[in-house]
Amino acid sequence: MRMIRRWWLPALIALLGPALVLAPAPLPAAPPTDRTFRIEARSFEYTPPTLAVNPGDRVTLELVSTDAAHGLYLDGYDLNVTAVPGQTARLTFTADKTGSFRFRCSVTCGPLHPFMIGKLSVGPNWLLWRGLGLAALASLAGLSVTRT
Numbered sequence: 001m002r003m004i005r006r007w008w009l010p011a012l013i014a015l016l017g018p019a020l021v022l023a024p025a026p027l028p029a030a031p032p033t034d035r036t037f038r039i040e041a042r043s044f045e046y047t048p049p050t051l052a053v054n055p056g057d058r059v060t061l062e063l064v065s066t067d068a069a070h071g072l073y074l075d076g077y078d079l080n081v082t083a084v085p086g087q088t089a090r091l092t093f094t095a096d097k098t099g100s101f102r103f104r105c106s107v108t109c110g111p112l113h114p115f116m117i118g119k120l121s122v123g124p125n126w127l128l129w130r131g132l133g134l135a136a137l138a139s140l141a142g143l144s145v146t147r148t
């Protein structure tokens with residue numbers, strides 16, 4: 001068995017790896033707007049469970065509970081709102097942090113309360129795309145040494 005190295009693959013990996021990690025995320029395409037989401041909370045889920053906004057958007061969450069008192073605590077933004085049945089609770093904030101943020105129920109509402117979670121995405125998920133790019137580079141590195 002003999003190892004054959006393709007000289008250009010390590011060079012390509014050495015160039016693309018840091019570029020993938022260090023390249024700044026492109027500027028958001030859409031200008032910031034006002035967005036309102038009506039979120040229905042019931043034991044033990046949110047509808048819709050995922051929200052997506054653009055960085056800089058002014059976001060209003062209208063939390064409506066259909067059975068018992070529920071809350072919504074937004075990780076990363078450290079915001080909380082609680083809703084009782086029959087009343088709409090509102091929370092307005094500017095989405096000035098990019099990334100993926102969990103929101104979870106902040107009122108102990110029953111046995112599955114810890115699993116009452118949702119997700120807010122602010123901007124595209126660059127971390128995921130960078131991760132996929134690095135994974136592709138890693139498989140390329142695996143191919144750079146070929147047994148013949």
Ligand SMILES: [Cu+2]
Pocket residue numbers: 070071105106107108109110113114116
């Ligand atoms: Cu709860």
